[in-house]
Amino acid sequence: MRNATEMRRPWAEALAFLMVSMAAGCGEARPPAPSVPVVAAKAENAVAGDGRLPPAKQVHVKTPDGLSIAVQEWGNPKGPEVLFIHGLSQSHLSWAPQIESSLAKDFRLVTYDLRGHGVSDKPIETKYYEEARRWGDELRAVIEGAGLRRPVVVGWSLGGVVILDYLRAYGDAGLGGIVFVDAVTRFDRALLGEMPPLWSEDLSTRLGAMRQFLRDCFVVPPPPAEFETMLMYNAMVPVEVQGAVGRIPLDGADESLRALLVPALVIHGAEDRHAKVAMATRTASLVRGARLSVYEGVGHAPFYEARERFNAELAGFLREVNGGREGVGKK
Numbered sequence: 001m002r003n004a005t006e007m008r009r010p011w012a013e014a015l016a017f018l019m020v021s022m023a024a025g026c027g028e029a030r031p032p033a034p035s036v037p038v039v040a041a042k043a044e045n046a047v048a049g050d051g052r053l054p055p056a057k058q059v060h061v062k063t064p065d066g067l068s069i070a071v072q073e074w075g076n077p078k079g080p081e082v083l084f085i086h087g088l089s090q091s092h093l094s095w096a097p098q099i100e101s102s103l104a105k106d107f108r109l110v111t112y113d114l115r116g117h118g119v120s121d122k123p124i125e126t127k128y129y130e131e132a133r134r135w136g137d138e139l140r141a142v143i144e145g146a147g148l149r150r151p152v153v154v155g156w157s158l159g160g161v162v163i164l165d166y167l168r169a170y171g172d173a174g175l176g177g178i179v180f181v182d183a184v185t186r187f188d189r190a191l192l193g194e195m196p197p198l199w200s201e202d203l204s205t206r207l208g209a210m211r212q213f214l215r216d217c218f219v220v221p222p223p224p225a226e227f228e229t230m231l232m233y234n235a236m237v238p239v240e241v242q243g244a245v246g247r248i249p250l251d252g253a254d255e256s257l258r259a260l261l262v263p264a265l266v267i268h269g270a271e272d273r274h275a276k277v278a279m280a281t282r283t284a285s286l287v288r289g290a291r292l293s294v295y296e297g298v299g300h301a302p303f304y305e306a307r308e309r310f311n312a313e314l315a316g317f318l319r320e321v322n323g324g325r326e327g328v329g330k331k
Contacts, residue, residue, distance in 0.1 A: 053099055061145030064137045065128065067121040071112040071146050075104035080322040081148050081176070082314070084111045085139070087157030088245060089198065089213065091118035091233040094156070097307035098314070107318060110151070112142050114162070116241035118233060129244035136165035143174065150176040152321055154314070157274065157300065160184045160283075161248055167256040177263040177321040179314065180283055182275050182300050185257065187250060191279040193272070199243035210234050216273040217300040257286040264290040265317045267310065269298035 056072040063069060072092050082103075086094045092111035099109055113120040115128060115138055128134060139162055143151065153175055155163040160183025172178075184192070193216070196209035214230055221227065264287045268280035277294060284292040293313060295302045303310045 053093065053096055054104075059145060061141045063115070063134070063141045065134055067115050067123065067128070067138070069112055069115065069121070069138060069142060069145075070119040071110065071142055073108065073110050073146065074099050075107050075109040077108055079107040080318050081108045081110065081151035082318060083143065083146075083148060083151040083153050084109070085153065085155040085159030085162050086111070086114065086117070087159055087182075089117070089210070089234040089237045089242070090156075090230075091236075093118075093229065093233060094301075095303070097304055098311060101307070101311045103311055103315060106315070110142075110146050110148065114138070114158070117237055122236075122238050122241070124238055124240045126240055126244040126247075129241050130247045132165045132248050132250070133169055134165075135162045135248070136167075136169040139163070139166040140170055140174075150174060152177040152179065152318055154179040154181060155183050156181040156303065157184055158245060161245075161250065164250060164253045164256055165248070167260070168252050172260055172262045175262050177265070177317065178260070179265045179267065179317060180280070181267050181303060182269055182272050182280070183266075183283065184275055185250075185253060185279065185283045185286075187246065187248075191276050191282065193274045193276065195246075195274075199239055201239065206239065207235075218305060219269075219271045219297060219299040220305060222304070254286055257283065258288070260287050260290075263317070263321050265313070266290050266292045267302055267313065268292075268294050269300055269302045269305070270294050270296045271298060272300045274300045 054074060056074050058073075059071045060068045061071055070092070084092070084095045084098065086092060091113050095109075095111050099111070103109060115134070116122050139153075142148075153163060153166075155178070160180050163178060163180070163183070164185060196212045196216075197205055198209050198213060200206040200209060210231065214227070214234055215221065222230065264284075266280050266284040266287070268275070268277055270277055280292060280294065284290040295306050295309065298305045
């Protein structure tokens with residue numbers, strides 16, 4: 001007999017497909033093709049405009065609370081490691097501008113779908129999302145399951161909360177560095193924008209909130225085909241997740257930031273509608289030696305809107321953390 005997670009997933013995926021069909025026009029929308037598992041892939045194999053990424057090495061890791069988390073790997077398997085954590089309602093596909101870039105030539109790029117997102121497990125019991133330790137344990141399971149030694153962790157938006165949950169449980173000894181990208185590090189209305197009601201049980205209200213939430217991530221809207229892909233994976237996230245994440249306790253988060261010893265970079269879009277620049281300045285002020293980089297004219301997703309600058313800045317930070325080392329064995 002199927003459990004609640006297995007029963008819920010087809011409905012979430014059907015809703016996502018329906019939304020894209022409505023946005024694109026009947027007959028045009030197609031569900032994304034599954035990735036083909038390989039050890040490494042080159043960005044040149046990407047198919048532009050249809051939401052697909054280069055083939056990835058894929059694994060599923062188990063968390064201490066029994067969830068299956070989807071992990072993907074691209075790039076140079078011998079290069080310095082970077083682990084990307086996406087934001088609320090997003091997926092590993094959010095990092096396409098990095099996966100498809102020259103970063104893949106020099107660095108080992110690892111992504112994963114947070115619990116309740118993408119192709120990871122989606123239990124509907126809110127305890128799986130409200131309890132902070134679960135998110136930190138999940139990140140630890142991904143690091144160990146992917147065989148990462150001391151990765152630089154890049155956390156976008158909700159990814160900042162996940163990093164804090166990890167730090168409170170395990171400290172920073174297992175990390176090479178941290179990049180906070182428009183990251184939430186405190187639940188404070190003075191530091192956050194207005195959140196559309198993603199948790200609404202009224203379907204029309206929720207769908208409108210989804211569209212608005214996604215639009216508010218950008219100053220310049222993505223092309224329609226890319227926006228449709230984003231809308232599709234946003235729609236896969238159960239309503240229970242949306243309502244629960246705001247209740248994740250962040251007690252002791254400031255102390256964890258003050259205790260950081262690894263290098264830290266704080267990147268933030270000046271026009272962010274979800275997390276105000278004051279969030280970034282506060283984070284940078286708490287972390288000793290942190291570098292703050294504000295992107296003028298950019299919204300909540302600088303890695304997308306200002307991808308060239310972001311990728312160059314990330315590459316520079318990775319080389320600094322790794323003593324100037326790029327891909328081992330690079331010709």
